[in-house]
Amino acid sequence: MLVDQILEGLAGEALLTRHIKLRDMDAEALIHAKSAHVSIARTVAAMEQADGIVIATPIFKASYSGLLKVFIDLLPQFALSGKAVLPIATGGSVAHLLALDYGLRPVVQSMGARHIVQSLFVPEADMSLADDRLRVGAQTGAMLKEAIYHFKRAVESTTDDRFLGHPRPIRTA
């Protein structure tokens, strides 16, 4: 629901959004890295065309979820090359705030991301349900707005790059 709220904030005339839930993919294909499986292949194709990716994960055991990493392991090495990325996480305790920046960013970086904007950590205690809609605290709300603004700008900048015909970044090792 947090992701849907962000996608709503992002959507506009110039921006199409799509929410892909890793949990709905085929378990066998994920675990045994069958990247040709239709549920995987379609997602990879959709990602290729995207200028920006929002990566959302819960924090378990001081790091991002295994489900996320299983999916990442299936992707081409530079699957995020030239793209804007917004990492967000929810966690039981603010003590896990650094897990995104220390744990997830180096992984995203290694896939050639062009711009990873400030990541967003939302403590579970700061979210509640009212009338089937997610409510967040005032500070989280403001940070959410910030994150959406900066991610939008990063996506635009990425799109400009593409029109300028700038080659994809070079990365080795």
Added chain:
Amino acid sequence: MLVDQILEGLAGEALLTRHIKLRDMDAEALIHAKSAHVSIARTVAAMEQADGIVIATPIFKASYSGLLKVFIDLLPQFALSGKAVLPIATGGSVAHLLALDYGLRPVVQSMGARHIVQSLFVPEADMSLADDRLRVGAQTGAMLKEAIYHFKRAVESTTDDRFLGHPRPIRTA
């Protein structure tokens, strides 16, 4: 095969070893965190009784494998409490040497491990097959011996703790 070689080096009068391959577990159970599934529940029970755990993973995208993390996410928060741990990884490039220490250790630490010995990184180029047996280079061989020696000592020390009736470590957050 690298793990089997380490387990051979560890086995002795006082030490029973067992090799659990995450890849053989039920994919559905792993992805949907069905910890009651027999293939999961048995492994968790076996781990509970162990004094030491060797964690082996390839390095993908600058970090440990998603399969490993999916399994870790299924375990109780302090599943490694009071245990000795030896982290080992194989990787295509020595450029990923730091992935174990920066990426995996904090996760293992968060599960209450008592002693994580020096981790071992084996570059793929340093391994070969001869007569169906894994061969490693001289330096890797020496580091392997070192790792086995220290892990054995750490396991013994852990066992002593248990006989001394020392309570399990306290951890919060």
Added chain:
Amino acid sequence: MLVDQILEGLAGEALLTRHIKLRDMDAEALIHAKSAHVSIARTVAAMEQADGIVIATPIFKASYSGLLKVFIDLLPQFALSGKAVLPIATGGSVAHLLALDYGLRPVVQSMGARHIVQSLFVPEADMSLADDRLRVGAQTGAMLKEAIYHFKRAVESTTDDRFLGHPRPIRTA
């Protein structure tokens, strides 16, 4: 010399550059965090006005230099708020490639940086001197060009933000 080469690549009609060497600052002031000392205060003031910062460090003991961190510790918590940052490092071995992404980025991130572009790691073996000028290998040269291009674009985007009167990002904890 690597930094000077990058600054040359950056300089142009619209961009003023300046190279600050931490090694020339007052040692007493650095170690005892005397942020009022003139050599510190001037640098902090110069940084405040900058739209982009290139952070260059050698890798020692699997992480950025202590000198860099001593200086960072002197800065206000959000000293990089709204700025573009390009992290670069030199190191004896490609085995330390991940030190920037795992070690330095979370620190830079915690200071509110708006856009940290792909970091650049240059192995010492890839640099040489010819006629008092630094020479780098072909691949490093291409990565350098990439880094300069993306950093320039990030700085421009940051400047636009400022003209749009967008408030500085909000960060807590």
Added chain:
Amino acid sequence: MLVDQILEGLAGEALLTRHIKLRDMDAEALIHAKSAHVSIARTVAAMEQADGIVIATPIFKASYSGLLKVFIDLLPQFALSGKAVLPIATGGSVAHLLALDYGLRPVVQSMGARHIVQSLFVPEADMSLADDRLRVGAQTGAMLKEAIYHFKRAVESTTDDRFLGHPRPIRTA
């Protein structure tokens, strides 16, 4: 004061302790890496003879202090080879809990430490002064006791290794 309290807890018939304050070292020698300076050389010599090292640091900007890293940069690459290490930190917010495990451990690991016991993070709010003595909360007190117990055991194990004439670990890169 926190360190002194730990050293008190450690001291006994078989264990000599000594508290070295980095802040008292010569600033010039630290910043310009003059490892021959007497205040540095003496400390390095004392460390060489130690079986265990308690490393204490505040958390600034999501990581260990620059002063600590400046000192570490002065040490030989394997200055902690074969030693037991207890990392402790104080910080303004529990949000920085992971900074020790993600930030400091890889550095300590790279210096060949034999056993880094569970690190200890003490939030500033959990410490107070009463009659010129540091008071900590009940939970921190219990964790402190745990840490001292495990560090003592790790030091003993290290000492045994030395008497067994076991060679120092091999590390490369």
